Amino acid sequence: xxxxxxxxxxxxxxxxxxxxxxxxxxxxxxxxxxxxxxxxxxxxxxxxxxxxxxxxxxxxxxxxxxxxxxxxxxxxxxxxxxxxxxxxxxxxxxxxxxxxxxxxxxxxxxxxxxxxxxxxxxxxxxxxxxxxxxxxxxxxxxxxxxxxxxxxxxxxxxxxxxxxxxxxxxxxxxxxxxxxxxxxxxxxxxxxxxxxxxxxxxxxxxxxxxxxxxxxxxxxxxxxxxxxxxxxxxxxxxxxxxxxxxxxxxxxxxxxxxxxxxxxxxxxxxxxxxxxxxxxxxxxxxxxxxxxxxxxxxxxxxxxxxxxxxxxxxxxxxxxxxxxxxxxxxxxxxxxxxxxxxxxxxxxxxxxxxxxxxxxxxxxxxxxxxxxxxxxxxxxxxxxxxxxxxxxxxxxxxxxxxxxxxxxxxxxxxxxxxxxxxxxxxxxxxxxxxxxxxxxxxxxxxxxxxxxxxxxxxxxx
Numbered sequence: 001x002x003x004x005x006x007x008x009x010x011x012x013x014x015x016x017x018x019x020x021x022x023x024x025x026x027x028x029x030x031x032x033x034x035x036x037x038x039x040x041x042x043x044x045x046x047x048x049x050x051x052x053x054x055x056x057x058x059x060x061x062x063x064x065x066x067x068x069x070x071x072x073x074x075x076x077x078x079x080x081x082x083x084x085x086x087x088x089x090x091x092x093x094x095x096x097x098x099x100x101x102x103x104x105x106x107x108x109x110x111x112x113x114x115x116x117x118x119x120x121x122x123x124x125x126x127x128x129x130x131x132x133x134x135x136x137x138x139x140x141x142x143x144x145x146x147x148x149x150x151x152x153x154x155x156x157x158x159x160x161x162x163x164x165x166x167x168x169x170x171x172x173x174x175x176x177x178x179x180x181x182x183x184x185x186x187x188x189x190x191x192x193x194x195x196x197x198x199x200x201x202x203x204x205x206x207x208x209x210x211x212x213x214x215x216x217x218x219x220x221x222x223x224x225x226x227x228x229x230x231x232x233x234x235x236x237x238x239x240x241x242x243x244x245x246x247x248x249x250x251x252x253x254x255x256x257x258x259x260x261x262x263x264x265x266x267x268x269x270x271x272x273x274x275x276x277x278x279x280x281x282x283x284x285x286x287x288x289x290x291x292x293x294x295x296x297x298x299x300x301x302x303x304x305x306x307x308x309x310x311x312x313x314x315x316x317x318x319x320x321x322x323x324x325x326x327x328x329x330x331x332x333x334x335x336x337x338x339x340x341x342x343x344x345x346x347x348x349x350x351x352x353x354x355x356x357x358x359x360x361x362x363x364x365x366x367x368x369x370x371x372x373x374x375x376x377x378x379x380x381x382x383x384x385x386x387x388x389x390x391x392x393x394x395x396x397x398x399x400x401x402x403x404x405x406x407x408x409x410x411x412x413x414x415x416x417x418x419x420x421x422x423x424x425x426x427x428x429x430x431x432x433x434x435x436x437x438x439x440x441x442x443x444x445x446x447x448x449x450x451x452x453x454x455x456x457x458x459x460x461x
Contacts, residue, residue, distance in 0.1 A: 004333060005356035012327040012360070017438065021157065025328055028156050029319050035262025036316070042264065043254075053255055054374040057310035060242055061300065067209045067242055068291065074212025075289060078274030083290045088118035091290050095120065095201070095234060096127055098288060102232055104129070104198030108190075110216070110223035111135035112203030113313060114236045114292055116148060117335040120201070131201070134190050134222035136183060143170055149329040151336065152260050152315035157328055190222070200226035200284070201234045205312070206252060207242040207289070213273040214289060215249055217256060217266045224270055233275070233284040238292050240309040246271070252312060255372040259314035295348030304383050308343045310373045317367035317377055323360055332357060339367035343380040351384075352393050358384035412450055420446040 015021055043049055060067055072082045085091035099107065107129060109115060121142070124131040133142045137154035140163055141147065148154035155163070160179050167173045173185055202223050204214035214235050216223045227233045243252060249271075257263040276283035300306050318324045318338030329337040334345045334354065342357035358381045367377040388394065408414045418426075423444040427435075435441055453459070 004353050007333065008331060008356055008360070011331045011333075013438070015327045015331050021328060022326065024159050025157060026325060028153070029325060032153075032262065032319050036259065036319070037262070039258035039262035039264065043258065049251065049255065050372055050374045053251055053312075053372060054310065056243065056248055056251070057373050058307070060244065061240070061306055061309055064239065064242070064300065067244060068239060071207050071209040071212055071242060072291075074210065075274060077212060078277070079287070080212065080274035081286070081288045083288060085290050085292050085294070087294050091118045091236060091292055091294070092120060092123040094290060095236070096124070096129070098232065098234060098286075099124075099129055099199055102198060102286075104232070106193070106197045107131040107199045107201055108134050108193055108197040108226045108230065109201040110203070110218065110226045111138050111154070112201070112236060113148070113151060113335060114203045114238055115201060117238075117294060118236070118292070120236070132190075132193055132197075134193070134220075134226055135218075136186055136220060136222075139186060139190070140166065147330065147335075149337075150315060150318060151313050151338070151340075157330070194225045194229045197226075197230045199232045199234060200228075200230035201236065202226055204235050204237040204241060204289075205256060206249065207237055207291075208246050208249070208271070209242055210245045211271075211273060213246065213271045215253075216270045216272070217253060217268070218270075219261070219263075219267045221268050224268055227270070227272060227284065228282050231285045233272070233287045234290065235272075235288070236290045236292055238294075239296055240311070256312050256314050259316040259370070259372045299344060299347040302347065302387075305343065305347070305380050307375050308340065308347075308377075308380055310375050311340050311344070312373060314372055316370040316372065320366040320370045322362055322364060322366070327360075332360075339377045339381070340375075343375075343377060343384060346384055346388075351388055351391060355384065355388035355393055358382075358388070416448050416451055420444045420448070 040046060075082055083094045085094060105128075107124060109121075109131060111133075115121070121131045121133075133139045135154070137156075138148065140155045140158065141149070143166060150156040160182075163179075163182055164173070164175050164177050167177065167182055167185060168175050171185060171189070173182070177185070202216060205217045206215040207213075208215060214237065216227075218224075243249070253269055254265055257266045260266075272283075272287070275285055275287040296309060299309055315338075317340050318329070321339050324338040332338070332341055332345075334341050334349070334357070336344055339361065342360060345357055346354040361378065361381050363378050363381065365378045368375070368379070371377060424441075427441050427444070432441060447455075
């Protein structure tokens with residue numbers, strides 16, 4: 001096992017037995033589950049809607065080489081500029097070039113997993129540019145020096161008491177402040193930053209090919225402020241986020257909202273099609289869209305697994321996953337955690353370092369069941385496991401162990417060769433550490449079902 005996998009085992013064990021962490025995350029996910037159930041009940045034919053979304057995304061991924069240039073051409077017609085970034089380093093370098101060219105020193109940004117993926121905040125800070133998160137959850141984890149815990153809800157692992165304590169330490173607010181009062185304090189702190197900022201940076205939930213637009217969905221309005229006050233707007237967007245037509249938002253916006261938060265539609269839904277036009281009074285003077293690859297084409301090249309790129313980042317599979325609900329988001333040490341992160345990370349960041357994530361699953365299939373675009377998630381996890389073996393990314397001990405197990409399982413004589421007592425001794429001797437010291441080893445019956453059946457029916461050996 002590599003270093004990342006070793007750390008994962010240690011951290012996940014600690015989190016799984018952290019009762020306070022389990023209480024907070026299960027309470028927060030429970031509230032989401034109740035809201036999502038209410039939201040989904042209002043969709044007349046959910047299964048057909050999911051199938052439609054799946055087909056739209058399938059068509060997009062099969063024609064990505066045609067649909068991305070269509071978006072680029074239409075966006076440029078209205079004065080927007082498109083930058084293609086192969087990896088995180090290239091994306092960050094292009095962002096810094098834009099900022100330096102404008103002589104900018106401060107950046108406000110709305111919630112964006114793509115910017116988390118390229119570690120943009122850290123990069124800008126290293127280059128003496130202030131980058132401030134304006135989404136409340138992102139702002140909280142930035143104050144803590146942490147990464148987002150959840151795709152949709154960055155501070156899901158914190159209770160209101162934790163946040164009150166943080167604000168007390170940072171800003172001197174009373175410890176008994178209510179969530180509403182804490183939100184108001186954050187609003188007061190952030191408002192002046194929007195006015196002062198030279199550049200606004202966002203992600204995008206969807207790229208729209210036929211209009212050359214980006215679509216942003218949010219609940220706080222911070223993305224609108226980040227895109228309208230600063231003179232320059234930069235959107236960092238993964239190449240898989242594209243949809244063919246503006247008409248597709250009629251399908252995807254409600255599906256994203258209901259599966260993400262249980263809302264019929266999120267509070268603010270914005271379509272941006274370039275910088276401010278001559279007849280317009282609001283908006284940035286310059287607008288850039290950075291189309292981010294960063295390993296996505298590696299996944300696109302995998303015919304069996306490319307459907308993982310259909311993901312609309314609703315977070316439903318995280319909320320449904322029994323593993324995520326016990327070990328939490330930070331344990332994965334990746335931008336995208338939970339089941340979907342376990343599929344895409346090995347292809348985007350390296351199978352050798354992250355193959356263990358595809359084994360961190362009970363394969364219960366709940367993630368597949370809740371996915372709004374019908375990604376066969378638990379099958380993808382199995383395919384990743386297959387790939388790691390075919391790429392010889394397993395150690396000799398693991399390889400021989402499974403080889404012997406397979407040989408025994410395919411032969412009844414070999415399976416019955418050792419008694420149950422001997423098998424139990426072998427399990428306690430050789431597998432105790434693997435099983436985990438918090439768990440008791442399973443006890444093998446003294447006689448196998450096959451042997452008992454033969455004895456009962458007087459069959460000869």
